[in-house]
Amino acid sequence: MxxxxxxxxxxxxxxxxxxxxxxxxxxxxxxxxxxxxxxxxxxxxxxxxxxxxxxxxxxxxxxxxxxxxxxxxxxxxxxxxxxxxxxxxxxxxxxxxxxxxxxxxxxxxxxxxxxxxxxxxxxxxxxxxxxxxxxxxxxxxxxxxxxxxxxxxxxxxxxxxxxxxxADDATPDDATPDDGDSSLTPEQDAAMRAAVEHGYYRTPREIETYELAEKLGIPGSTLSYRLRRAEAQLAENYATEHSPPANLSPPDT
Structure with missing residues (x-):
């Protein structure tokens, strides 16, 4: 599923x-x-x-x-x-x-x-x-x-x-950007930096998507799209750069 x-x-x-x-x-x-x-x-x-x-x-x-x-x-x-x-x-x-x-x-x-x-x-x-x-x-x-x-x-x-x-492992199927580039687009970079600056990723969240979108002067759906693409790309980059050693054995059970 x-x-x-x-x-x-x-x-x-x-x-x-x-x-x-x-x-x-x-x-x-x-x-x-x-x-x-x-x-x-x-x-x-x-x-x-x-x-x-x-x-x-x-x-x-x-x-x-x-x-x-x-x-x-x-x-x-x-x-x-x-x-x-x-x-x-x-x-x-x-x-x-x-x-x-x-x-x-x-x-x-x-x-x-x-x-x-x-x-x-x-x-x-x-x-x-x-x-x-x-x-x-x-x-x-x-x-x-x-x-x-x-x-x-x-x-x-x-x-x-x-x-x-x-449904059993929640692995994303769209982690790469549309153009296949491993870096963020300027729009994604700006959205991510603004989200961090205004506390979007803090717990509890200090600003909602619609509020951040108003500050940036873009529709909420546009901001949501840019953030999710940026998050997916950053996650993939992290996983690629921090791959576990090939000889790493699973923990004893």
Whole structure:
């Protein structure tokens, strides 16, 4: 099986759920199940956090103007509902059902269009970062799917591709730049240096992709692409330059 891991990062004020999660950093949304057909999407999510945050999330997701997973972000006339099926003081379980229309789409629908049936989805949403993990058949190629996501989102959302590879070893399949050069392009170099300078790689992260993109004056999707290409190239360079000795024996077990 192959996997793709990536994250959407919402600009403040563009997604009500992301704004609530950012204001309540202890709150997390994790998928329990997510299923998609050509016309429909249904999923169950487990939410943990403080009582006031859960109350606010419940009110927001059950009365929102559009379905949270819809990438269109406009009135697409979709038929959807989200309801609470279980609730405690510090957790709740949400069930959502959405019927797709020609003017709207979602990440699971894009995946279905590109990869076909038999997909597994896992999601984790903390703050403005909404991370997706998709498991697909071995012969899956992700490049067209990446382009489709970047075409669907607008400048209010950044996307960072974290990993592409085998589900059991997470080895990247696109670690070399498009031109085969072992060095970074000037654009990648500038993006990487700015990310380091502004604390993008610190823990906890001091700046989000959309914020750094605003400082650089480029779209969030462009910055995400440059960073992931630079990260892949730097990782490959490191592995090449620090190869273990050929006669290195594995540790005793």
């Amino acid at each position: 192959r996997e793709l891991v990536f994250a959407l990062e919402y600009t403040p004020g563009t997604n009500a759920v992301a704004d609530i999660l950012t204001s309540n950093p202890e709150t997390k949304i994790r998928s329990l199940s997510c299923h998609v057909s050509a016309e429909n999407l249904w999923r169950v999510d487990y939410v943990t956090g403080g009582q006031s945050a859960l109350d606010e999330l419940t009110e927001t997701v059950t009365n929102a103007e559009y379905y949270t997973d819809c990438l269109a972000r406009r009135d697409c006339e979709a038929d959807w509902e989200t309801q609470v099926i279980d609730r405690t003081d510090d957790a709740l379980v949400l069930y959502s059902y959405w019927s797709r229309t020609p003017s709207c789409t979602s990440i699971p629908h894009l995946a279905l269009d590109h990869f076909g049936n038999g997909l597994i989805f896992q999601t984790t949403w903390v703050g403005h970062r909404y991370e997706w993990r998709i498991i697909a058949p071995d012969d899956t190629s992700y490049h067209a799917f990446r382009d489709a996501i970047e075409n669907e989102i607008d400048d209010t959302t950044g996307v960072t591709f974290v990993r592409v590879g085998d």
